Amino acid sequence: MKTSRSLSSDPAATRSARHFVLDEVGHAPAGIRDAIALMVGELAMNAVQHAQTGFQVTVELTDGTLRVEVTDSGGNYPAAGPMPPPSSSRGRGLPIVDRLADAWGITWSPPALGKTVWFEIAVPSGTEPEPNAAAGLDSPSRPAPVPSAGLPASEDRGGLSGRAHAT
Amino acid sequence: MADVGSSKHDALTMDVRDENGTVAVFLSGELDMTGVTRARAAIDAALGGRPRRVILYASGLNYMDSSGIALLVLLTHKAQEVQVRNPTPIVRQLIEMTGLSEILHVSNENQP
Numbered sequence: 001m002k003t004s005r006s007l008s009s010d011p012a013a014t015r016s017a018r019h020f021v022l023d024e025v026g027h028a029p030a031g032i033r034d035a036i037a038l039m040v041g042e043l044a045m046n047a048v049q050h051a052q053t054g055f056q057v058t059v060e061l062t063d064g065t066l067r068v069e070v071t072d073s074g075g076n077y078p079a080a081g082p083m084p085p086p087s088s089s090r091g092r093g094l095p096i097v098d099r100l101a102d103a104w105g106i107t108w109s110p111p112a113l114g115k116t117v118w119f120e121i122a123v124p125s126g127t128e129p130e131p132n133a134a135a136g137l138d139s140p141s142r143p144a145p146v147p148s149a150g151l152p153a154s155e156d157r158g159g160l161s162g163r164a165h166a167t
Numbered sequence: 168m169a170d171v172g173s174s175k176h177d178a179l180t181m182d183v184r185d186e187n188g189t190v191a192v193f194l195s196g197e198l199d200m201t202g203v204t205r206a207r208a209a210i211d212a213a214l215g216g217r218p219r220r221v222i223l224y225a226s227g228l229n230y231m232d233s234s235g236i237a238l239l240v241l242l243t244h245k246a247q248e249v250q251v252r253n254p255t256p257i258v259r260q261l262i263e264m265t266g267l268s269e270i271l272h273v274s275n276e277n278q279p
Contacts, residue, residue: 011201037257038257041199086267089240090237092237092265096265
């Protein structure tokens with residue numbers, strides 16, 4: 001499920017963007033949450049400082065992979081070079097994202113101005129409540145439902161293995 | 168020990184002191200582009216145009232990004248020496264990732 005938030009071109013919006021995404025992520029190891037906050041902060045800062053437009057943050061968590069998109073309507077080209085030397089005072093935003101993300105990229109939407117910068121990072125499983133946790137109390141005393149003997153079990157499993165991701 | 172200035176904000180708490188000629192900066196919360204503007208002004212005022220030692224106490228800093236890195240770079244140009252004490256994991260990782268550990272001193276020494 002995708003969740004989006006529109007934010008204004010305001011320095012304080014970079015913090016709103018970070019907290020919006022972290023709230024959507026929920027429980028995760030501290031190091032992962034730090035990396036996510038940092039990447040969102042850098043992309044939001046790029047939108048506010050360089051694109052100088054309002055921007056939209058979109059979050060999608062699918063099977064342990066978090067995808068965050070930051071879309072602005074500025075015509076600038078983000079600098080995606082290597083990490084600048086220590087004495088440099090700028091140009092570290094995307095190099096930081098490059099270090100921390102599992103994947104990232106920029107999607108241009110010509111002919112209109114604007115772009116989407118996105119990243120993906122694995123959020124380790126087991127940090128979310130198990131889907132069946134609520135039924136845990138009485139489940140030990142109850143054997144799992146056994147498929148009736150007449151069911152073509154193999155065909156049934158085949159149907160489930162498709163694992164279509166409903167969105 | 169003169170209290171040069173302190174201020175509170177939702178995201179960043181900052182306390183800047185002159186300790187026997189060293190500018191001691193206590194930061195906690197989130198240091199982003201909003202906080203950097205305030206921190207820079209307070210540290211500039213404390214430096215008073217003289218190249219002195221700046222020590223940032225960072226154990227309470229639970230967020231910092233490249234705007235904070237840019238502030239540290241600026242301080243290395245203005246100050247005689249820049250130290251970062253007791254950084255949290257995100258601050259330490261960011262300093263190492265950006266190569267700033269080459270131009271400033273990071274330590275875990277405890278100091279009252």
